[in-house]
Amino acid sequence: MSNVATVGPRWRPVDRALLWDESGLAKSIAQIVAKSVPGACLDLAEDADDLLELFVARAPDIVFVAVRNPAGPAIAVIERLHRVCPSARVVAVGTRMDPAALSAAIAAGARGFVILEQNGDTALNGSSRSRRTGWDGRPIEHRPSLAVTDRELQILRGMTDGFSNLEIAKQLFVSEDTVKTHARRLFRKLGANDRAHAVALGMRFELVA
Numbered sequence: 001m002s003n004v005a006t007v008g009p010r011w012r013p014v015d016r017a018l019l020w021d022e023s024g025l026a027k028s029i030a031q032i033v034a035k036s037v038p039g040a041c042l043d044l045a046e047d048a049d050d051l052l053e054l055f056v057a058r059a060p061d062i063v064f065v066a067v068r069n070p071a072g073p074a075i076a077v078i079e080r081l082h083r084v085c086p087s088a089r090v091v092a093v094g095t096r097m098d099p100a101a102l103s104a105a106i107a108a109g110a111r112g113f114v115i116l117e118q119n120g121d122t123a124l125n126g127s128s129r130s131r132r133t134g135w136d137g138r139p140i141e142h143r144p145s146l147a148v149t150d151r152e153l154q155i156l157r158g159m160t161d162g163f164s165n166l167e168i169a170k171q172l173f174v175s176e177d178t179v180k181t182h183a184r185r186l187f188r189k190l191g192a193n194d195r196a197h198a199v200a201l202g203m204r205f206e207l208v209a
Helices: 026-034 048-058 073-084 099-108 150-160 165-172 176-190 195-204
Strands: 002-007 016-021 041-044 062-066 090-094 113-118
Touching: 016 026, 016 048, 016 073, 026 041, 026 062, 048 062, 048 073, 062 073, 073 090, 073 099, 090 099, 099 113, 099 195, 150 165, 150 176, 150 195, 165 176, 176 195
Parallel strands: 016 041, 016 062, 062 090, 090 113
Antiparallel strands: 002 113
16 A cells, blocks of 8 residues: 655645656556545546646646656656646655656646655655665665754755745745755755755655655
């Protein structure tokens, strides 16, 4: 059995959702993704063109795009959706073993993640990181022993929830410049290049859920 953890803005109720997996495995993950939008009608797209056609024809409340490769077709589709409708609620679907792909999805315009966590012979659940089919056996990178401050963690959580620096500043009752200063320190500690990379690394190191 698989679990799903949603990371990103807290969505309003969803009546219709759309899902596409660039690997053609949409049917296999549909039940898992549906848990994040209970009661909604979930349409499955056959390919990228079908996804765009269904998006225009059915106006889904949210679009799930499974990402497997940071340079794959899913990233291009997210960019196209964002250009067609900048306000579209596009959510990337992936695993904690795919931080680069999830980071690329956020950079392309996705507004959150659905993290697939599996158990059984090919995956681990709970506090352990997921392994996906095709894992090459290399050691999984563990959370670094870094002195990440409470304030930096608050800012990282805000980034994970899709908030801008200004929005985070208002929530924490500090200036936007203060948020930027803490964010730069956080990026250095994580080895992150930008916000999306920091969020992806934060999930991989289990600093955020």
